[in-house]
Amino acid sequence: MKRVIHFGPAGDRPGGMAQVVQGYLDWSTSRLSVSSVMTTRGKHDPISPFLWCVALVKITITRMIKGHADTSMVFHISEGGSFLREGSLLIFSRLLRFRSVAHIHGAVFQQFASRHPRIAKSPLRWANMCLVLTEEHRNLLNELGIAESRIKVAPNLVEVHPFNENKKPRVIFCGEVSTRKGADVLLEAWKQAVPDSQWELHIVGPKSESFELPHSLPPQASYLGPLSHDDTIAEQRQAAIAVLPSRHEALPMFLLEAMAQSCAVISTRVGQVSQLLADEAGILVRPGSVDELASALRAMMHNDCIRTRLAKRGHARVSESYGLDSGRSQLVAYWTGIEDQEGIKC
Secondary structure, eight states: OEEEEEEEEOSSOSSHHHHHHHHHGGGOOSSEEEEEEEEESSTTOTTHHHHHHHHHHHHHHHHHHHOSTTEEEEEEEOSTHHHHHHHHHHHHHHHTTOEEEEEEOOTTHHHHHHHOHHHHHHHHTTOSEEEESSHHHHHHHHHTTOOGGGEEEOOOOBOOOOOOOOOEEEEEEESOBSTTTTHHHHHHHHHHHOSSOSOEEEEESOBOTTOOOOSSOOTTEEEEEOOOHHHHHHHHHHEEEEEEOOSSOSSOHHHHHHHHTTOEEEEESOTTHHHHTTTTTSEEEOTTOHHHHHHHHHHHHTOHHHHHHHHHHHHHHHHHHTBHHHHHHHHHHHHHOOSOOTTTOO
16 A cells, blocks of 8 residues: 655645545545644744654654655645744655655745745755745746656646536625735725625635734725635535635636536636636736726626636636646645556546
């Protein structure tokens, strides 16, 4: 049996990276074991040093009991402290001769790596393979000196459900409620877009410490706080529109999940989002533009034909390029280093 152990945010917690790792656990079969080790619960986690020590022990015990031949270690890295925390674990894993893969996430990874190239390069040069979300990230790793043969673009994958036209007049935002995610722009745009409408806005996700929600939200807007992944998906299943006016992104998991749940999407021209929503798979607006976002919201809410057309194109785009069936075997091959996956197919 092949074993793949993931290190990073884990469990049913808010955040795209944690949800990605949690989803991988369902890939276990009689020939492939997928497990996870939590190394952090999120930003500024005070017990991260303790979790780092636990992960170090886990790697050591696995080497002593199972050996290294049939086990791969996958380290989920974003930016900042992640390069020290998961990066150091990756180096230790390689010293114990495990196949070690760096899976790079993070909306501001590109900015971090550009400012701190040595810190970014140090752990990545040890990895057997670096998996990135976008071509921009691939090019950046090339500039850092990582061999092209060890870099693969591996977008996040989602479970795609049949197209659903039975939607409520609801707009949903999922993610960290912060300036980076454009929560401030959304609240201002919402005031302009629906002063007298039956539509409602649901805001889902943890609030950033640096962002202050107004004491009184705009009409028909509700803050639901962080929800479990199942409850978040249930919200997306009911919502007709998904909105993410981020100022920085790579390839946000929320948009992929929302499109898989038949939401029509409004987002910004950042990271890989422009490519994701190209050819009328959604509406793109300028980051920070309240007026453009308000106009896009009005267009979608008040025109059923536009909304349905965009939702169907977005659903088809995710089905073709980001569905589990289209990419799971290839991703397992990247983890394990085995190109022929017949023996461990998920």
